[in-house]
Amino acid sequence: MPQKNIPYSILELASVAANSNPADTFKRSLDLAQKAEELGYHRFWLAEHHNMISIASSATAVLIGHIAAGTEKIRVGSGGIMLPNHSPLVVSEQFGTLGSLYPDRIDLGLGRAPGTDQVTAQAIRSDRMQSxxxxxxxxxxxxxxxxxxxAGARVRATVAEGVNVPIYILGSSTDSAHLAAKMGLPYAFASHFAPAQLFEALNIYYNEFQPSDYLGEPYTIGLLNIIAADTDAEAERLSTTQIRMILGVLTNKLDYMQPPIDMTPELKAISQDPAFLRMQQYAFVGSKATVKEKTEEFLSKTGVSELMIASHLYHHEDRLKSIELFSEIMKER
Structure with a gap:
């Protein structure tokens, strides 16, 4: 049985809506974080993506500072910094600075994927494959x-030394599970878009975990796509935005986030396509009761220590409503 009072958090990709721009998106991201703080969410993490017109979370450390400055107590961090894109020294300096500006509120989630296509990844850092x-x-x-x-080393990140910024390993495969377990670090699995190896990865992490100076026992974060609304029908309608975004990813025809429309036979067929279903196995769409039932099943099967939710909703008010309903689900547990 999963524990009852587990933390719940948000992963923000800063999705850019049609007829909008990144500046508008950043304002909405801050408003979302402030609302999440009011609702009792534990953390607000920002992703790293590049060369995608629909996603504005590119300068992740800068956005983390923006969100942390506009909130008071919610933890803010990276979900994640794609480390092969960056110098470890510079990452340490950036997050050491953030950790000093916002003490005991900054998290550093680290992944090894590029967060973009291979041509852009090469432009970011030509030696990234070595990294x-x-x-x-x-x-x-x-x-x-x-x-x-x-402090006695020849190369130092002086602004980071002794600053409390917990490190999390992010992953979507078993490789990351072995590493997180070996290093005794908390582990976040990207089940919101790559669920295929979720249970194998969790088993590896739990079975191989070695306590460290950073963590005494395993700690896992499971990620979900959540679209909650007053009714199943309304949630299904809102999900058409996310369906079209994912279709753009699968067909390499990326576009801005589009307004929801009534579900069409074509979109319904796409949502039932095996490739789509593989990616969206843990996309819970529906009323509060529907999402609650699916969330409880996920928690029962995985035993994760924390849930983190993501979503692509065109109207900001719909997303605020969705995170409010999910907060009610978690508080009522």
């Missing part, structure tokens, strides 16, 4: 930069 293979060593390098014991 992918060195991912464990680069995570350790960040740990050293944050350690107060690094």
């Amino acid at each position: 992918v293979y060195r991912f464990p060593e680069e995570v350790e390098a960040i740990q050293h930069y944050f350690s107060a014991d690094n």
